[in-house]
Amino acid sequence: MIKDQLTTLARLAAIDTQLEELEEELGELPQEVKQLERAMRAKQSVLDDIRLQLEEAQTARSNARVRVQELHDREKLLGEQQKTVRNNREFDAITREIEAIRAELKEQERLIGSVNLTEENLQQRIGEQEKDCNDAQELLQAKEDELRKVAEEHDEDTKKLIDDRILLIGTLPSEARALYERIHERFANAAVLMRHPRGSNGQPVYSRGACSGCFSAGSSLRIQQIRKYDAIHQCEHCSRILFTDECIPAESED
Numbered sequence: 001m002i003k004d005q006l007t008t009l010a011r012l013a014a015i016d017t018q019l020e021e022l023e024e025e026l027g028e029l030p031q032e033v034k035q036l037e038r039a040m041r042a043k044q045s046v047l048d049d050i051r052l053q054l055e056e057a058q059t060a061r062s063n064a065r066v067r068v069q070e071l072h073d074r075e076k077l078l079g080e081q082q083k084t085v086r087n088n089r090e091f092d093a094i095t096r097e098i099e100a101i102r103a104e105l106k107e108q109e110r111l112i113g114s115v116n117l118t119e120e121n122l123q124q125r126i127g128e129q130e131k132d133c134n135d136a137q138e139l140l141q142a143k144e145d146e147l148r149k150v151a152e153e154h155d156e157d158t159k160k161l162i163d164d165r166i167l168l169i170g171t172l173p174s175e176a177r178a179l180y181e182r183i184h185e186r187f188a189n190a191a192v193l194m195r196h197p198r199g200s201n202g203q204p205v206y207s208r209g210a211c212s213g214c215f216s217a218g219s220s221l222r223i224q225q226i227r228k229y230d231a232i233h234q235c236e237h238c239s240r241i242l243f244t245d246e247c248i249p250a251e252s253e254d
């Protein structure tokens with residue numbers, strides 16, 4: 001009877017271990033998706049920044065072109081006025097103004113030239129950054145698809161395991177069930193195999209053994225009792241329920 005209970009407890013522990021593994025498997029994926037989203041946002045923000053720089057440079061160039069036109073108009077007007085001056089003083093004053101206009105024109109043309117260079121450079125960087133963003137987007141998309149797929153499978157597997165768990169636990173006497181649930185609050189594997197070392201003949205030495213949950217050696221008394229199946233025995237160190245190799249659930253043997 002105790003042996004049947006131990007077999008059930010061993011199967012229960014195998015189910016609970018699988019449930020925890022499923023949770024962990026899913027646990028990393030949402031984190032990875034979040035990281036990729038962050039990386040994506042960072043790349044997008046760099047792209048926005050370069051686009052803004054380009055816009056500012058183009059605005060500066062438009063302003064410079066308007067100013068160049070104004071300066072040319074003024075220069076032309078002054079040229080006309082210079083023909084009708086009445087004295088040298090007026091002539092010199094206009095000459096100085098025209099010189100100032102030409103200096104500024106030079107400055108504005110230089111600015112336009114430098115924007116042209118900057119624009120070329122920024123366009124190239126935008127192209128590269130757009131490719132970077134697209135790559136990041138594809139990576140993110142793939143990870144999101146993976147998460148969706150795993151979550152769907154996960155839901156099915158989890159549902160099946162929980163159904164099995166309910167069936168199994170229903171077959172246990174209430175004390176065994178309460179004991180298991182109490183230990184399960186601390187460990188995913190609340191019931192573990194008592195492992196025995198192998199002798200020189202390759203056979204297990206049943207007089208010695210250790211808990212495979214905390215790896216502590218069991219006392220010789222405990223080890224003797226455990227194979228008598230007179231009660232449910234727990235590890236003296238971690239309190240996990242100990243079962244023997246005769247109670248290993250078939251599906252977890254590999």
Ligand SMILES: [Zn+2]
Pocket residue numbers: 211212213214215216235236237238239240
């Ligand atoms: Zn233990």
